[in-house]
Amino acid sequence: MTQHKADLLQGTLDMLILKALSLGPLHGYGVISRIRQMSGEMLDVEQGSLYPALYRIEQRGWVNSKWEVSETGRRAKFYTLTRAGRRQLDEEEAGWDRLVLAIAKMRQAT
Amino acid sequence: MRRLNILVARLRGLLGREAVIRDIEEELRFHVEMETRANVEKGMTPGEARLAALRSFGNVGSIRDAAYEVRGGGMMEGILRDARYGARSLAKNPGFTAVAVLTLALGIGANTAIFGVIDAVLLRPLPYPEAERLVKLYGRAETGENVPVAPADFLEQFRRANSFERLAAYRELSFNLTVQERPERVSGTVVTPDFFSVLGVNAQVGRAITAGQDEPGGPRVVVLSHALWQRWYGRDRGVIGKTVNLDGEPRTVVGVMPEGFQFPAGSELWASSRFAVPEHPLKPTNDPSNRRDTHYFDVIGRLKAGVTQGQAKAEADAIVGRLKQEYGDEEEDVGAAVVPLHEDVVGETRPALMLLIGAVAILLLIACANVANILLARGATRQKEITLRMALGASRVRLVRQLLTESLLLAVAGGGLGVLLALWGLAPLKALIPPDMSDGTALRLDGRVLVFTAVISLGSALVFGLFPALSLADQDLNSVLKEGGRGAASGARSNRARRLLVVSEIALAAVLLTGAGLLTRSFYRLSDVPVGFNPQNVLSAQLTLPQARYPDKNDRALFVRQVTERLSGSPGVSSAAVISRLPLDPGGSTRSVEVQGRTPPPSGDVNPDYLVVSPAYFRSLGIPLLEGRDFTERDDPNAPRVVIVNEATARHFWPGQDPLGRMIKVDEDWSQVVGVVGDVRQHSLAQTPPPSVYVPYAQDPWPFMSFVVRTKSDLVGAAPALETAIHSADKDVPLYKVRAVSDVVAQSLSARRWRMLLLSLFALTALTLSCLGIYGVTAYSVTQRTHEIGIRMTLGAQKRDVLRLVIAQGVKLALAGVGVGLLAALAVMRLATSLLYGVDVADPLTLAGVFVILVGVTLMACLVPALRATKVDPMAALRYE
Numbered sequence: 001m002t003q004h005k006a007d008l009l010q011g012t013l014d015m016l017i018l019k020a021l022s023l024g025p026l027h028g029y030g031v032i033s034r035i036r037q038m039s040g041e042m043l044d045v046e047q048g049s050l051y052p053a054l055y056r057i058e059q060r061g062w063v064n065s066k067w068e069v070s071e072t073g074r075r076a077k078f079y080t081l082t083r084a085g086r087r088q089l090d091e092e093e094a095g096w097d098r099l100v101l102a103i104a105k106m107r108q109a110t
Numbered sequence: 111m112r113r114l115n116i117l118v119a120r121l122r123g124l125l126g127r128e129a130v131i132r133d134i135e136e137e138l139r140f141h142v143e144m145e146t147r148a149n150v151e152k153g154m155t156p157g158e159a160r161l162a163a164l165r166s167f168g169n170v171g172s173i174r175d176a177a178y179e180v181r182g183g184g185m186m187e188g189i190l191r192d193a194r195y196g197a198r199s200l201a202k203n204p205g206f207t208a209v210a211v212l213t214l215a216l217g218i219g220a221n222t223a224i225f226g227v228i229d230a231v232l233l234r235p236l237p238y239p240e241a242e243r244l245v246k247l248y249g250r251a252e253t254g255e256n257v258p259v260a261p262a263d264f265l266e267q268f269r270r271a272n273s274f275e276r277l278a279a280y281r282e283l284s285f286n287l288t289v290q291e292r293p294e295r296v297s298g299t300v301v302t303p304d305f306f307s308v309l310g311v312n313a314q315v316g317r318a319i320t321a322g323q324d325e326p327g328g329p330r331v332v333v334l335s336h337a338l339w340q341r342w343y344g345r346d347r348g349v350i351g352k353t354v355n356l357d358g359e360p361r362t363v364v365g366v367m368p369e370g371f372q373f374p375a376g377s378e379l380w381a382s383s384r385f386a387v388p389e390h391p392l393k394p395t396n397d398p399s400n401r402r403d404t405h406y407f408d409v410i411g412r413l414k415a416g417v418t419q420g421q422a423k424a425e426a427d428a429i430v431g432r433l434k435q436e437y438g439d440e441e442e443d444v445g446a447a448v449v450p451l452h453e454d455v456v457g458e459t460r461p462a463l464m465l466l467i468g469a470v471a472i473l474l475l476i477a478c479a480n481v482a483n484i485l486l487a488r489g490a491t492r493q494k495e496i497t498l499r500m501a502l503g504a505s506r507v508r509l510v511r512q513l514l515t516e517s518l519l520l521a522v523a524g525g526g527l528g529v530l531l532a533l534w535g536l537a538p539l540k541a542l543i544p545p546d547m548s549d550g551t552a553l554r555l556d557g558r559v560l561v562f563t564a565v566i567s568l569g570s571a572l573v574f575g576l577f578p579a580l581s582l583a584d585q586d587l588n589s590v591l592k593e594g595g596r597g598a599a600s601g602a603r604s605n606r607a608r609r610l611l612v613v614s615e616i617a618l619a620a621v622l623l624t625g626a627g628l629l630t631r632s633f634y635r636l637s638d639v640p641v642g643f644n645p646q647n648v649l650s651a652q653l654t655l656p657q658a659r660y661p662d663k664n665d666r667a668l669f670v671r672q673v674t675e676r677l678s679g680s681p682g683v684s685s686a687a688v689i690s691r692l693p694l695d696p697g698g699s700t701r702s703v704e705v706q707g708r709t710p711p712p713s714g715d716v717n718p719d720y721l722v723v724s725p726a727y728f729r730s731l732g733i734p735l736l737e738g739r740d741f742t743e744r745d746d747p748n749a750p751r752v753v754i755v756n757e758a759t760a761r762h763f764w765p766g767q768d769p770l771g772r773m774i775k776v777d778e779d780w781s782q783v784v785g786v787v788g789d790v791r792q793h794s795l796a797q798t799p800p801p802s803v804y805v806p807y808a809q810d811p812w813p814f815m816s817f818v819v820r821t822k823s824d825l826v827g828a829a830p831a832l833e834t835a836i837h838s839a840d841k842d843v844p845l846y847k848v849r850a851v852s853d854v855v856a857q858s859l860s861a862r863r864w865r866m867l868l869l870s871l872f873a874l875t876a877l878t879l880s881c882l883g884i885y886g887v888t889a890y891s892v893t894q895r896t897h898e899i900g901i902r903m904t905l906g907a908q909k910r911d912v913l914r915l916v917i918a919q920g921v922k923l924a925l926a927g928v929g930v931g932l933l934a935a936l937a938v939m940r941l942a943t944s945l946l947y948g949v950d951v952a953d954p955l956t957l958a959g960v961f962v963i964l965v966g967v968t969l970m971a972c973l974v975p976a977l978r979a980t981k982v983d984p985m986a987a988l989r990y991e
Contacts, residue, residue, distance in 0.1 A: 028137060029144040047141060047167050051134070051177045070140075072147070077137045 013045065013053050014062075015096065018081060018089040021063060027076040028054060054079060062088050134177050138170060189515065196516035206488055207520070209882075210481045214524025214570065216875055217477030219531030220470040222555065222563045226532065227542050228463050229562075230553055236452050237370070239310040240412075244451035245419060247277065247409040247426060249443030256447045258405040261387040261398045263441070267429045273422035274411040278305040281388035281407040282374050284814075285381070286656050286844060288355040295654075295846035296338065298379040300388040305380070306333075308412045309373060315339075316350040316365030324364075324382040331382050332361045336369040338378040356381060358658025374408075392812065394657055402433075402440050410451060423448040442702075458944070462865050463542065465942050469625060469872045472618045474566065476876050478574040479615045480883045481520065485578040486608050487890050496582055509583040517575025518568070525567030529555060532563075541864045581607065605891070612887050613927040615880040616968070619873070620931025620960055621938055626873035627956035628939055628946055629866040635948035636859060642790035642799060643693065644732030647821045648851040649828040650692050653836065653843060654814040664747070666811035670724055671743065672839045677819060678726070680831040684820045687727035688807060690720075692816040692851075693792050694858045703803065704775035705763045718759050718801040719792055720776070722810050728754075728787050730820045731851070738770050738785030745806040751781035752806060757789050759801035776803055795858055796947050818851065825850055865945065877963070880927075881971045888920050889975040899979055900987025909980040916979050920972030921965065928964045932957055 020026060020034040031054070032045050057063050062085030070076035081089070142163050149159035167173070200207045235241040247268060248256035259268060259279075269277050280301040287296045299305075303325060306318035313333060317323075324331055332354060334343075343349045353360045361381060383389055388407045390398045398404060413422055426446030433441040453460075489496075496509065536553050543553070555563075660666050670688050677686035690699070700717040704710075725741045728734075736757065745752050753774060760769040772783045789799035807815075821828045829848055836845060849857075892899075899912055939951045949956070 027140065029141045047138075048173045048176070051138070051173060055177055072144070074140060074143065075136075076140045077133075 012096070013049060014057055015089065015092040016043065016045065017050075017053060017057060018062060018085055018092070021079055021081040022086065022089055025078045025080040027070060027078050029076075031079070057085070060088075061085075131174065131178060134174050138167075138174065142167060142170075188511075192512050192515040193519060195512065196519050200516060200519060203488070206484060207523075210484055210520050211523045211527060213477045213480050213879060213882075214521060214567075215527035215531055216879070217470075217474035218521075218525050218528030218563060218567055218570070219535065220528075220872060220875070221467075221474050221566055222528055222532035222559060223535045223539055224463070224466050224470045225562050226536060226553055226555055226559045227539050228467055229559055231456060231459060231543055232463060236455065241452065242450070243275075243413045243415070244309070245411050245413060245422065246449045246451055246454045247274075247411050248447040248449065249405065249430065250445035250447050251442070252444050256449070257443065258407055259409050259446075260402045260405050260442070261407075262400050262402045263429075263433060263443075264407075264409060265386055265399055267433065268409070268426065268446075271422075271425050271429060273413060273417045273425045275414045276304045276308045277409055277411040278302045278308045279387050279407045279409050280305055280374070281391070282377065283391065284652075284654065284846070285356050285379070286358070286654060287379070288358075288842070295652075295844045296378045297376045298332075298381060299374055299377045300381050300383050302383060302387060305410075308410055310412070311367070311371055313365030314368040315347055316363070318365050318367070319380060319382050326382075326384060326386050328382075330359070330361050330384065331364045332356065333365040333367060333380045334363060335367055335372070335378045339366045357654075358656035391814075395661075402437060403442065405442075411448075419448050419450060459542070461942060461944050462861070465625065465945060466542075466865070466868060466872075468938070469622055469869055472622050473872050473876050473879075474570060475573075476615050476618050476879045476883075478570045479611045479618075480879050480886075481517075481570075482574040482578055483608055483611050483615075483883050483886055485517070485574065486581070486611075487886060489578050489582040490890075492582070500583075506583045510579045513579035513582060514571070514575050517571045517579070521567045521571035521575075524570075525563055528567070529560070529563055541860070542868075577607065608887050608890075609923055612880070612883050612923050613930065615883045616924055616927025616964060617931035617934060619876040619880040620928050620964055621935040622869070622873040622876045623960045623963065624932065624935035624956060625939055625942070626866070626870040627959055628942075628949055628951065628953060629862075629869050631949045631953060631956055632945070632947040633859065633862050633866045636795045636862065639791065639795050639948075641693070641795065641855060642733060642788050643851075645851040645855045647823070647825060648731060649817075649819045649821065649825050649832065649848065650851050650854065651817050651829075651832055651845045651848040652692075652814070653817060653845055655840075655843065657813060659840075659842075660813065663811045666813060667746070667808045669839055670807055670811065670815070673817075673835045674724055674726070676835040676838065677817075677831060680835065682821050682823065682827050683831060684822050685726045685730045686817065686819045686832075687724045687730045688815040688817050689724075689727050689731075690722040690812045690815055692818070692854065693731075693790050694794065694854050695816070701776050701803065706773040706775075706780075708763060716762060716801055718755075718803045721792075721802055721804050722807050722812050722815075723804050724807040727804075727818065730818045732820070733790060734788040736786045736788060737768075738783070740785060741804075741806040743808070746808040749809075751776075751779045751809060752784045753781045754785040754787055754804040755783055756787050756799065756802045756804075758799050759803060760786050762801050774803070776805065781805070795855070817845075862945075877967060881967050884920055884923060884968050885971040885974065887923070888916060888972045889978075891919065892916060892975040892979045895979075896982055896987045899982045900984045903982065903984040903987075912980045912982070913976050916976035917969065917972045920968050920976075924965050924968035928961055931964075932960065935960075 016035050017031055020031050020038065023034070026034060028047075028050055032047070032050060035043050035045050054063070054065075058065055058079070062082055063079045064082055065077050065079050067075050068078050070078075142160070145163035145166065146156070146159045149162050150156060154162060164170070236244065238244060247259060249259050249263070251257045261279075264277070264279055268274075271277075278301060280299050282297065282299050284295055285298045287294050301319060303319055303321040303323070306312070307321065312318055314336065316333075318333055319331060334349070339345060339349065349363050350365065352363050354363060355361075356379075367380075384394075385397045386399050390396065390404065391406060411422075413419070423446065426448055430441070430443050430446050434444070499509065500506075533555060536555065540553055655666050655669060660669065674686045674688065677683055699720045701720040702715070702717045705715075723741065725743060725745075728740055738754070741752070741754065753776060755763075755769060755774075763769070763774070764772060769783045769786055773780050774783060775781070787804070790802070791797065791799055792802060793800065817832060819828050819832055832848075833845060836843060899907075899915075902912065902915075935957075936952055939946075943951060
């Protein structure tokens with residue numbers, strides 16, 4: 001992998017996880033893979049931060065979890081986005097867009 | 111909702127720690143497997159692939175712990191750990207723990223019990239639907255007193271007022287109820303048809319008295335209380351439609367009220383009235399509906415929804431104003447009063463309860479100060495432990511949390527024990543409930559009270575725990591180490607704090623002691639007040655001659671004459687008589703009078719109490735006859751009208767003159783004053799004797815009366831003698847409320863006695879606690895100063911000097927505390943003057959007493975540690991370093 005990796009900005013992990021799950025239920029490993037895939041291999045989420053983040057999000061009621069049989073035939077814990085989670089994702093994306101816009105304006109205003 | 115989720119997850123995490131950890135590990139294992147699989151696909155051997163996967167994962171253990179922290183370990187587990195640790199540390203110190211828990215239990219228990227009473231009496235609404243709309247309506251007399259409304263005003267004006275949905279009139283009285291030939295005296299109420307719908311209460315069996323069905327002129331009906339129904343009819347539903355005999359008249363039973371319904375208090379049956387208002391007590395067969403000059407019944411009303419008490423009062427006031435214009439002096443009221451029914455029922459119990467809750471709050475503060483003090487002292491001995499934990503990296507927040515958890519444990523234990531204490535103390539507190547509420551009001555420790563207890567327990571934990579915890583955790587490690595392990599908590603700052611605590615304890619105790627002292631002084635002032643009669647060796651009993659059998663005045667007069675004559679001849683009896691209303695019994699009757707040759711002041715004249723007595727009444731009760739003569743049997747209906755007045759009347763109407771022979775018009779008749787008797791506290795011991803006019807019984811024979819029988823030695827035999835005398839005249843008339851007059855007097859003081867005893871109990875507890883506090887501080891400072899004392903003694907200080915040194919320190923604290931406390935007491939007790947009698951708030955005797963007691967007790971508390979200080983062996987003390 002020669003590509004440059006982007007650094008994760010503080011506070012964006014939750015949004016990334018929610019975004020990944022917005023396409024359908026995933027287990028933890030799947031979340032990491034999908035984030036990598038969706039970001040065009042630019043974002044890598046550490047396992048060490050993924051699971052605490054998942055549990056936190058679950059406690060906030062944004063995702064549900066359930067043990068199910070995975071594609072490999074082994075039992076895995078799958079996470080599903082809840083309605084509250086979808087709302088939260090919308091909010092965070094809107095906030096993010098505002099931030100990006102603001103930063104872009106700042107940078108152009110030379 | 112989200113918070114709830116988190117809480118549930120945390121609780122689950124807490125309960126099933128193992129399961130959660132397993133769950134997390136399983137999930138991580140799956141992750142590693144997937145990673146391995148991916149690596150194999152990239153061409154690694156299975157062994158390499160797994161190693162690479164694990165490596166990329168980093169420290170699995172710490173990921174698991176981090177994840178677990180989120181899933182519920184975290185705070186909850188930290189708190190549990192703190193609690194376990196705290197419990198162990200408290201258990202290691204059973205003496206300290208026991209003292210702290212007991213102290214708190216006293217404070218919290220007292221608060222719980224008193225709050226239980228306050229909740230039942232003041233905070234809960236009366237047990238009627240929309241009870242906040244219920245009011246009592248009064249007229250306002252020129253004196254500012256609330257007086258009953260006159261019949262015509264009630265019927266023609268107030269009942270049509272816009273503010274009220276309904277108004278009803280009622281009058282409490284007792285009936286002779288005869289069931290199966292057996293006469294019994296029961297308390298009852300004559301009500302207008304709207305009475306029950308104003309309250310919003312229905313009958314349990316049959317129906318209540320209702321408008322439309324029980325209008326005046328119709329058949330007269332009664333409704334029974336649940337208790338009466340049970341007592342007499344064994345809950346037989348067949349009682350509906352039966353006839354009972356009430357004061358010699360047949361009445362039909364139409365209903366039974368639900369259990370617990372008791373309004374007005376003590377009423378056992380409710381009867382419809384012959385007229386549109388309750389019958390007049392003296393002329394029950396005359397329709398009083400058109401009268402504006404007599405006031406004898408109560409009025410309750412239900413405000414229309416949305417109408418405030420103020421609006422209702424304004425309307426009622428306007429009505430009285432119109433009446434005054436229309437009828438002039440015939441209308442006796444100057445205004446109206448609308449009082450919430452709840453307030454009316456609670457009456458003067460409110461200030462008393464406020465005083466008591468204030469007292470127990472102070473008690474709890476003292477308890478907290480004491481525990482804070484013990485915690486500070488203990489903190490000194492825990493210095494090493496704390497320092498060690500700080501050196502090992504425990505954060506300040508962490509330490510404060512740990513110490514607060516310990517305080518919390520103490521408070522919870524104290525609260526639990528306090529609830530037990532309160533349960534035990536609740537039964538006697540029933541005496542604090544106002545009589546009008548006593549029947550429907552159950553005193554119990556229910557959810558509300560327990561919530562209160564929980565809140566004050568936690569609150570006290572903060573109060574007594576926070577300061578020691580902060581001061582312990584907030585110290586400079588270096589200075590602790592430098593002081594050679596003797597501890598910074600023993601430093602000047604902490605010592606100052608402890609002294610401050612003791613000073614406030616003593617000050618608070620001073621406030622309570624002053625309150626208790628003032629109430630006690632008031633009580634004894636009242637007990638010593640000259641009642642105006644001699645209650646010793648006098649028996650009293652009430653009796654009513656049924657209207658149906660004694661319609662004729664002369665028959666009633668004859669009955670009384672026969673009974674009193676027979677009684678006077680009984681062995682052991684020295685004299686006997688009747689009076690319309692015994693002194694200190696509730697109620698009373700006044701009359702407007704006209705005095706010959708006197709122009710009344712334009713604001714109106716006083717209306718003296720009107721009392722009907724038979725000859726020898728004054729002798730029987732021991733009221734001194736100051737001038738003139740007593741009534742005799744010759745003062746009968748055919749003789750000229752005569753009255754006897756008391757000194758207050760004489761002073762008011764004939765100041766500086768001889769009242770004997772003067773003419774005074776009472777009711778319709780001009781009467782001659784033939785005697786002057788001493789003043790009697792007719793209504794209450796605290797009230798100065800009212801002007802009174804006594805009329806001979808034979809000239810106005812009331813149907814109800816109290817007998818008074820003076821015996822020669824003691825009261826034994828007086829009651830049977832009275833009964834025999836009455837039954838020989840009429841075997842169907844029941845006697846009731848047979849009491850020693852001395853008991854009547856004591857009874858009238860019982861509420862005050864209770865307040866005094868309770869407050870004294872609290873004050874005593876406060877005194878004990880602050881005594882312990884000052885002992886603790888002195889003892890501690892002696893241990894601390896052992897070294898210093900050793901040096902002083904080596905340098906030649908005598909035992910006496912050491913003694914003085916230690917005691918002076920305690921006395922300084924005591925003086926400061928007493929000074930502040932007495933000033934505070936002066937301020938606080940001004941709010942409670944309505945509970946005092948005959949003593950000023952700044953009563954020098956009380957203040958001096960509090961001063962002496964507190965300083966004395968402080969001296970005693972200091973003495974033990976001071977003596978111990980004198981036994982310090984200088985050599986040992988110096989070597990101790």
